[in-house]
Amino acid sequence: MNKQMLLEIVHKMKPVDLSLYYPKGDAAAFWKRALSSGVLQADISEIRAEAVRLDGQSIPELSYTLFSIYSRTGSRLEYERVYFERRRRLNTYVFLALLEPEHPEVLEKLEDILWAICDEYTWCLPAHLPADHNAADINRYIDLFSSETGFTLSEVLLLLGERLSQLLRSRIHHEVERRLFRPFLENGPYDWETARHNWAAVCAGSIGAAALLSVEDPAMLADILLRTERAMLHYLEGFGEDGACLEGLGYWNYGFGYFTYYSDLLCSRSAGRLDWFKQKKVAQIARFQQKCFIDGSHVANFSDSVPQVLVHMGLSHYLAEVCTDVEHPPSALRAPYTEDHCSRFAPAFRNLIWTRAGKEDEAWRAASYFLPDAAWLVSRHVSEAGSFGFAAKGGHNAEPHNHNDLGHFILSGRGEIYASDLGSGEYTADYFGAGRYHYDCNGSQGHSLPIIDGQYQLAGREFSSTVLHASAAEENDELTLDLTQAYQVTGLQSLIRSFVWHKEERPRLELTDTYRYAGIPASWTERFVTWREPELLHPGTLLLPGTMTRGVEVTYDSLKVEPEITVHVYRDHFGMEKLWYSLDFHVLQLGAVGNLVFTFQFL
Template identity: 70%
Template sequence: MNRQELFGIVQEMKPANLSLYYPDGESDVFWKQALLSETLKEDISEIREEAQRLDSQPISELTDTLFSIFARTGSRLEYERVYFERRRRLNTYVFMTLLEPDNVRLLENLENILWSICEEYTWCLPAHLPADHNTENIDQFIDLFSSETAFTLAEISLLLGERLPLLLRSRIRHEVEKRIFRPFIECGPYEWETARHNWAAVCAGSIGAAALLMLDDPAALTNILLKTERSMSYYLEGFGDDGACLEGLSYWNYGFGYFTYYSDLLRVRSEGRVDWFATDKVRSIAQFQQKIFIGGNFVANFSDSEPRIHIHMGLSHYLADTYPEVECPPPVLRTPYAKDHCSRWAPAFRNLIWRRTGDEKQDQDWGAASYYLPDAGWLVSRYQSGGSSFGFAAKGGHNAEPHNHNDLGQFILSGGGEIYAADLGCGEYTAEYFGAGRYQYDCNGSQGHSVPIIGGQYQLAGRKHSATVLYASAAVEKDELKLELSQAYEVEELQSLIRSMVWYKGQHPRLELMDEYQYNGKSVSWTERFVTWRRPKMLRSGVVLLPGTGVGGVELTYDVQIVEPEITAREYRDHFGRDTVWHTLDFHAIQPGSEGKLVFTFQFI
């Protein structure tokens, strides 16, 4: 769409008012009904609990000491905990003000945190700023959280309207203009504008949404929307036709969430003349969430994703209302209000206003299903037997994916509420985590994945280090994935490495894994590594037990003539900076030859 066409649409847009959010624009009616809603009862109770906690605490300060920690040590958590606590305070007092419109104290608390956020040195995180920034150029930088803050303040200003003092509303408009709108037009282009991952959707989507809510000048709004629409096209290019988010479900929630929030406002204001939801790729991406769960709240957490995910119910219900192919998730997977450690306003608000009431599915789990996602090279399966859920997921792909891990051939195995073959997911974000030392972190390097170690060598990063899918099938009785993995390594003598995985879905499911390799010349040492949260136990010769909680578990059988096992307890720092124990179960080839076949069976008991 060119500028002239978009300008014509902008000139005829419906007004930005409360009808964007509430039927007939009746805010008071919605919040009175929300107080009586059984569907929203838990959400509102959690918001009230958070307000009670905050009532006894002053506004936390973003001090110079906190700001400088990242530059000195590379640690992000200290500053970000306070930054996100301030956003949690903002969200909570907005909701409480909407729920209790006559409470003057709540409104005063809201005004104070709004003013305090307007006073922040920068809305960016220190980790996202260049090292040579200074006071004079600080407002030239736009990151995920500065963009989100602009969207948040613009939306809150519209929602509260004249209940906020004119001076405060003017200050909000001034800060959003100075920190976001003006640099977006005058100081770019920014690297994220052409990114094919979550940054394009979150940054551009937040800026476009803020502009749709705040700008009255059609020319200025057109200028921003033109750039925003271009970034959204780039974001969608990061997906194949299978709709898989290579960054994992956490970043689907994030990136595709902000894509949806922006696209909804644009569709409504343009009265359907600009409608991203009409495209086939967006329809496909919208179905990704239901395809990635492997049982309970466990997901195939490849890349920087957590093993357990809670769902944004508002986003999920909006997409289900938009597309008949999208399944409503089980209510038990609802994200509690305080669960989002980043305290993002946009999903928290839409978890309330977009929630279906009265007709939610009451199932406690997703139904059994298997999916092969060909563009991603992922196989994901969930299966139910004897009242328990079982899951299997495996991946091909390449080692230059967004939030990449060197993990070609990685697999995950779950059952009965436990993960047996694990993916560590995302570690603590630090400067080095996204720097030259990224793959020294066990959660990112192949040493922390269930893939072979060849001649002491791990997989390497880069687009050329890729897997070839030789065969894939998602069927009723069994699922299969067969991969050629030799390109994942730089081992000159290695001619081929074929990993075959067959997931049999019987009464007691089992996974059969076979690695076949060939060398051209002298063979090297070979170790099959399996990663687990469980503490492995040598049960008997040829059998290792991955114990379940209480009883049961998985028996891993192997050929004692070919490999010998080694069990090691290890530790890494998870995404929240917690020291977390995990285990490697290594099987060392006793006499590796010029060719070999290694077979392992994971049998649920």
């Protein structure tokens, strides 16, 4: 689309008013129904509980000491905890002001935090700024959180309107323009405008959405939307036709969420003339969430994703309305108001206005999916013995938020994980720098993969896998991968890994690694990763114990391999130390060929 065509649409756009959010634009009626209906009672109770927690607390300061910690140590958590606490405070008082307009003290607290956010040196996080930046040009930088903040403040202006003071409304307009719109138009293009991952959707989507709400000049709005639309095209290029988000479900929630929030406002204001959800690929991406869950809240958490994910009900219900075959999530998976540690306003608000009563299912239905572009096999199996899950992946080692994990797998049952993906670790400077693959959660040393001649998989697009066979059937799911190119090991001629997932009452996974080597390898170790402390029952059999059940029995040929159990420690995404165990099977008699078979049997 060119600028002239876009400008014609902009000139005919519907006015900005509350009908963008509420039926017939009647905010008072919506919040009155919300207070008396059952569907939002848990959310409203959680919001009120947060207000009680905040009562009497002063607004936390974003001091220079906090700001400088990242440049001095590479640690992000100290500054970001305070930054996100301020956003939680903003969200809480916005929602309380909408729910309880009769309380003027709530509006006073809201105006104070709005003013404080306008006072911030930058809306960017220190981790996203160049080390040599200076105060004179600080506003030229736009990151995920500065764009989100501008979008949030633009929505708050519309939602609260003249209940906010004229001075505050004027200042918010000024800050959003100088921190977002002007830099976007005058200092771009930004690297994230051509990114094929969440940055394009969140940054451009937030700026485009903020502009749709607050830019009155048609030419300026058209310029912003033209750049935003191009960024969204790049974002969608990051997906294959299977709709899989290689960054993991958490980043699907994030990136595709902001893509959706922007798209909804664009479609509403353009009266349907601009509608991203008419595209087949977009609808397929909308179905990704239901394909990720393997057992309760446990997901196929490949890449930088946490092992358990709760659902944004508002986003989920919206997608189910605008796209066919999108399943409604189980009500038990509802994400509480406080679940998002980044305290993002857009999804929290839409959990209130987009969630529909009577749309929840009791559980995800049993299903198996092979996603050919991502090379993921994901299975949910339900029997009289309970619910069970299995996932395995191929792909390449230059994916967004990449982990060196080709051939890795996850195994869960009855609410417990037995073969684990450590997920995302604590984000630091080194985590996204030269030391990334020294972190166990990122390097192949922290995944269920072979270690050949003491060497792990390497990062890079050339380190890849090939799918030789994949099937998702009623009785068995199967995946066979050629992992030869995942390693840079002189002498490795072939490495084929095959999975057969037998969907019996108590399911069974058979894993076979077959290799050929020029000569004889110095060592060969089959590593499996688990949070369960393995127990050796007798030669040929180990137990991965469950908490509520006996767990999973691992059988192997004790004449071919010898097990070794080692405990490790890593820091998870929230900076907490967690134990994990490597279950290493060392090949006893090395040869030029090998065939190693392991069975994981649920008890």
